[in-house]
Amino acid sequence: MDAKTKETFIGGKGYDLWLLWNAVKPTTKWNDPENEICIAAGPLGGTPIYPGSGKSIVTTLSPTTATVIDSNVGGYFGPYLKFSGFDALEIQGKTSNNVVIFIDGVDQKIQLFESTGLPDDAYELSATLTEYFAAGKPRSISVVSTGPGAKNTLIGCLNFTWYDVKRKRARYKQAGRGGIGTVFADKGIKALVARWDNVTADTNNPANKSALKNVAKLHSREIVELDPKQNEMRRIGTTHLVTIMNDHDLLPTHNFRYGQHREAPNIGQAVYRPLFDPGFDGCWMGCTVACSHGIKDFVPLTGPYKGQNVFVDGPEYETIAGCGSNLGIFDPHTVVEMNFYCDTYGLDTISAGTAIAFAMECYELGLINETHTGGLRLNFGNRLGALELVHQMAKGEGFGHVVGQGVRKMKEIFAKDFGADRKIMQDVGMEAKGLEFSEYMTKESLAQQGGYGLALKGPQHDEAWLIFMDMVHNFIPTFEQKAEALHWFPMFRTWFGLCGLCKLPWNDIIPEDNKDTSEPAKIMKHVQWYAEYFSSVTGRKTTPDDLIKMSEVVYNFQRIFNLRMGFGRREHDAIPYRAVGPVTEEEYLSREERYDKQLAEFHKVDINGKSTAEKIAILRQHREEQYEKLKNAVYNRRGWSSDGIPNLKTVKRLGIDFPEILELLKTHGVA
Numbered sequence: 001m002d003a004k005t006k007e008t009f010i011g012g013k014g015y016d017l018w019l020l021w022n023a024v025k026p027t028t029k030w031n032d033p034e035n036e037i038c039i040a041a042g043p044l045g046g047t048p049i050y051p052g053s054g055k056s057i058v059t060t061l062s063p064t065t066a067t068v069i070d071s072n073v074g075g076y077f078g079p080y081l082k083f084s085g086f087d088a089l090e091i092q093g094k095t096s097n098n099v100v101i102f103i104d105g106v107d108q109k110i111q112l113f114e115s116t117g118l119p120d121d122a123y124e125l126s127a128t129l130t131e132y133f134a135a136g137k138p139r140s141i142s143v144v145s146t147g148p149g150a151k152n153t154l155i156g157c158l159n160f161t162w163y164d165v166k167r168k169r170a171r172y173k174q175a176g177r178g179g180i181g182t183v184f185a186d187k188g189i190k191a192l193v194a195r196w197d198n199v200t201a202d203t204n205n206p207a208n209k210s211a212l213k214n215v216a217k218l219h220s221r222e223i224v225e226l227d228p229k230q231n232e233m234r235r236i237g238t239t240h241l242v243t244i245m246n247d248h249d250l251l252p253t254h255n256f257r258y259g260q261h262r263e264a265p266n267i268g269q270a271v272y273r274p275l276f277d278p279g280f281d282g283c284w285m286g287c288t289v290a291c292s293h294g295i296k297d298f299v300p301l302t303g304p305y306k307g308q309n310v311f312v313d314g315p316e317y318e319t320i321a322g323c324g325s326n327l328g329i330f331d332p333h334t335v336v337e338m339n340f341y342c343d344t345y346g347l348d349t350i351s352a353g354t355a356i357a358f359a360m361e362c363y364e365l366g367l368i369n370e371t372h373t374g375g376l377r378l379n380f381g382n383r384l385g386a387l388e389l390v391h392q393m394a395k396g397e398g399f400g401h402v403v404g405q406g407v408r409k410m411k412e413i414f415a416k417d418f419g420a421d422r423k424i425m426q427d428v429g430m431e432a433k434g435l436e437f438s439e440y441m442t443k444e445s446l447a448q449q450g451g452y453g454l455a456l457k458g459p460q461h462d463e464a465w466l467i468f469m470d471m472v473h474n475f476i477p478t479f480e481q482k483a484e485a486l487h488w489f490p491m492f493r494t495w496f497g498l499c500g501l502c503k504l505p506w507n508d509i510i511p512e513d514n515k516d517t518s519e520p521a522k523i524m525k526h527v528q529w530y531a532e533y534f535s536s537v538t539g540r541k542t543t544p545d546d547l548i549k550m551s552e553v554v555y556n557f558q559r560i561f562n563l564r565m566g567f568g569r570r571e572h573d574a575i576p577y578r579a580v581g582p583v584t585e586e587e588y589l590s591r592e593e594r595y596d597k598q599l600a601e602f603h604k605v606d607i608n609g610k611s612t613a614e615k616i617a618i619l620r621q622h623r624e625e626q627y628e629k630l631k632n633a634v635y636n637r638r639g640w641s642s643d644g645i646p647n648l649k650t651v652k653r654l655g656i657d658f659p660e661i662l663e664l665l666k667t668h669g670v671a
Contacts, residue, residue, distance in 0.1 A: 001087060008655060012042030013070055013497040014554040015088040016059035017561060020068065023092060026564050030063040030179070031186050033094045039078065039144075039192075040088035043538050045500020046079030046204045047286075050216040050533060051223055052502030054079055054284020056160065062178035062457075063154040064351075064406045065434035067565040068558060069178030069457050072497050074283035074292065075160030076142035079500075080105060080194035083203055095188035102133060105196040106140070115190040121344045122147040122159045123310070125191060126170040130163060133193050139163040143170065144192040146181035147346030152396025153404030155351035155436075156181025159343060166279050171294065172313045173283050176348035177460055178435055179406075185346070199285055207539030215532045219505060223288040227509050233291040234281075235273065238317040242268040245321070250441045250467055252326040254380050255357035256430050256578050257587050259441040263330035267320050271332045277311075289504050300337050302387050305344075315339040315349075321439035322353025327360060328380030338390055345394035351406060352393065354436035356386055358407050358429050359399075365428075367420035373399045407431040427577045433458035433567065442579045444594075445470045447482045450630050453575040454486060456558050462503070463490040469521045483633035485521075492527070494551035499534065506530070553654045556638075556646045560656075563645060564664055570644040573631060581623040585612045588619075595619055645670050 001015065009018050016038035023036045038059045047053040056078025062069035081089055084105025091101075100113040119125045126143045134141050143161045150156025157176040164171045175181075206212045227233055231240050242264060245251035249259035265271075277296040282289070295312040315323075315335055323338040324330065342349045356378075362368045363378035370377060376385045376399060392400020402413055407429045414420035430437040435458025442448040451464030466485055469475045476482045496503045506526050514520050527544045535542045562568030582588040588595055589612065599605040599615060603622050607615060635642060639650035645668055651657045665671065 008553060009557075010043065010498040010550050010554065011087060012040045012045070012500050013057040013059065013494070014557075015040045016057055016070065017068065017554065017558055019088060019090045020059055020061070021557075021561055021564075023090070024061060026566065028061060028565075030061045030066065030183055034092060035061045035183060037091045037180065037183055037187070038088055039081065040500075041078030041082040042498055042500030044204075044533060046082050046199070047201070047206075047212070047216070047537065048199050048203070048284070049201050049213065049220070049286050051220055051286070051288045051505040052284070053500065054162075054287065055496070055500045055502050056081075056175075057497050057500070058158060058175040058180050060178075060180055060183045061565070062180075062434065063182045064179050064408065064436075065458055065567075067433070067457075067562050067567045069180060069435070070497065071158075071175035071177045071180055072462060072502075073158070073160050073175035074162070074173035074502065076162040076196075076284065077144050077160045077192065077194050079199070079284070080142050080196040083196045083199070084108075084194060089192075091187065091189070093187070098188055098190040100129065100191045100193060101189065103192070103194045105194065118190060120148045121304075122172070122346055123344050126159065126161050126172070129191055129193055130161065130170045133195060137197065138168075138170070139165055140195050140197050141170075142194050144184075145190065145346075146184050147344055147394070149342070149345030149347040149394040149404070150179075150181035150185040152401065153347065153393050154179045154182050154406050154409070155348045155355070155404060156183075156185060156346045157342075157348040158184055159346065162283055167277070167296070167311070169311060171283075171292070171311075172343055173292065174343065174348070176350060178457060179348075179351075181346045181348075204537065206537045208536045211532065211536035215529050215536060219526070219529050220286075220288045222511065223505060223509050226512065227289065230509055232269075233289055233504065233508060235293075236269045236276065237272075237281075237291045237293045237314075239269040239272045239315070239320065241317040242320055242325075245317075245440070246325075248467075248472060249444070250471075252321055252357075252439050252441050254328050255326060255354075255361040255428060256437065256441060257361075257584070258590055259443070261325060261330065264325060266330040267324045267332050267335055272315070275332070275336075287502075289502070289509070291504065295336060298336055298340065300340060301333070302337065302384070303341055303391050305340070310340060312336055312340045313343060318439050319349040319353070322350050322357075323386070326353055326357045326439060327386050329383055329386060331383055334383040334387065338387060341387070341390050341394070345390070347390065347393060347404075350438050351436040352390060352403075353439070354430050355403050355407050355410065356389055358410060359389070359403050361428055362414060362420065362425065365424065367425065368414055368418050372414075372418050406434065407436050408434045424583070427583045429576055430578060431458070432575045432579075433572055435459060437579065440465070440467060442467070443581055446626055446630055447476055447485060449575060449580055449627055450482065450486050450634055451490075452579060453573050453627070454631070454634055455490070456555070456562060459575065459579075462497075463493055465489075473521070475521055479629060479633040482630060483637040486630075486634045487637045488522070488548065491548045491551040491555060492522075494555050495530075495547050498550060498554060501530075549654075553656060556650060556654055557656050559640075559644075559646055560651070560661055560664065563668060568645065569668075570631065570635075570642070573644060575627075577620065577624070580627055581619055582616060585616065588612055588616050641670060643668075
């Protein structure tokens with residue numbers, strides 16, 4: 001990278017996007033040879049003394065969205081890649097032979113091996129390759145791989161390993177969203193393997209080691225002191241969110257119809273606390289959050305590992321909600337088994353769960369039947385049916401092959417082949433931009449509707465998670481305040497993807513005096529620490545405002561990249577009505593008192609004598625108008641046109657007014 005590129009795009013996601021931009025054309029499809037998989041760790045990634053500093057960002061063109069997708073993932077690969085001499089890895093082309101790419105930072109060489117006889121499933125493959133390349137030091141190896149599900153669906157994930165010394169095994173984190181694993185498998189890559197030996201505070205070459213140690217000590221010490229009093233992530237990971245979301249009517253249940261269920265505690269933290277194997281569970285060295293828990297000696301009841309003892313990495317909140325409550329399944333064993341097999345097969349648990357939930361609702365609505373499902377009765381709560389679909393996805397067989405195409409393509413197939421009603425499927429099919437929704441209810445939070453609908457890659461919570469700000473704390477009641485939040489929070493969250501960081505240390509463990517600050521939702525004490533962290537590593541004097549500017553550059557560039565690929569305009573920020581309000585009478589009646597009060601008091605509607613169907617239609621009109629007004633406010637705050645395109649003033653201010661970008665904007669009426 002030249003100096004200007006480094007200054008403009010920072011690293012991580014910025015480097016990935018710039019490499020991909022220069023590799024593909026507007027007509028490039030996900031399975032064309034010129035599509036790339038790009039992996040970068042960012043300038044701060046690989047710091048072993050600062051919590052949450054082991055992340056990588058993976059970027060490609062998505063099989064489900066047809067445009068740019070990125071995924072933030074833990075494990076050792078990104079740091080090991082970086083220490084081996086690569087700020088970013090760029091993989092292009094295809095091979096008919098399965099290859100293993102070995103990046104050996106110890107001996108400073110890269111080797112390509114044609115793979116024969118290697119296991120297909122990710123757990124066995126990672127164990128085999130770790131042992132083969134370790135030279136007696138398994139902690140020096142990190143493997144990136146997928147599984148058979150990635151070959152046979154469009155929702156494949158990548159597994160990034162780290163070696164757990166205590167448990168003597170390679171463990172996983174996932175780059176899950178948008179079918180990145182499917183692209184990996186399509187290219188004929190069996191695995192990437194990185195090797196590095198010794199990691200110290202000096203390995204990342206910090207410009208000011210003393211300043212780095214000081215700010216790292218402050219943040220680490222706070223986490224050690226406060227996490228046990230707050231969320232206990234070091235013991236229970238993100239499972240505490242299940243009961244919190246359920247208590248606030250935000251836990252997706254029955255394909256996002258409802259936000260709570262009386263059986264939710266059966267899949268909450270009290271259940272997983274004794275199941276998790278005790279011990280250090282950090283997916284990068286030195287992380288004091290250490291939230292990557294797992295279950296030892298779990299015995300699956302179905303599939304190829306039936307009756308065998310296995311180790312399961314997880315589950316985390318998203319998997320519990322997606323493969324549990326959203327399917328009407330409140331049995332923790334089933335959730336853990338789905339977690340295990342999705343990882344083993346290389347399937348994204350979020351997309352798999354949301355896709356199965358959509359199929360179940362279509363089945364219960366009579367849009368599809370057992371003739372279409374191959375005999376499966378896909379009622380909500382059908383544990384064995386859900387597991388069978390996961391196994392079918394991995395094989396590319398039966399109705400599971402259809403579900404594995406994702407919600408957007410399922411809607412097309414159900415309408416074309418089964419005669420299903422397109423309108424109702426559009427309302428309840430929980431995808432936007434082709435990406436399945438992650439696991440939060442948004443009906444009652446206009447800000448979170450914007451957080452999902454306006455997210456660049458589709459409805460993923462890593463851009464803006466504003467539910468508590470909006471619903472619980474009421475920090476952002478006006479459109480202008482919501483728009484400001486939908487500017488600042490996506491920008492700051494983007495910064496973690498630029499730098500190789502996990503966001504959990506920022507806002508999941510908070511200072512005890514944070515509530516007394518002027519902007520408690522931003523946790524500005526931590527933002528200041530991150531600015532000092534960036535300065536100490538890079539030598540580039542940085543303020544909190546500078547962090548936002550770094551992200552604005554890359555964020556707007558990605559929006560323009562989407563525009564280049566045929567997306568990135570107002571119409572592409574639409575979301576299904578299920579994310580905005582009640583679609584069915586059953587949904588309305590479940591919150592009838594709330595909805596009636598809103599219609600009468602907020603919208604000034606005389607509801608006397610009106611049927612439930614009439615009230616649903618009136619509420620829908622008002623809520624859809626609100627969402628469109630929110631778009632206007634956010635576009636204006638971000639410096640975009642009314643069609644959602646960055647304007648000339650914005651691209652010039654951010655220094656991305658490259659000739660090809662100006663020409664692209666001109667063709668879309670921005671000049």
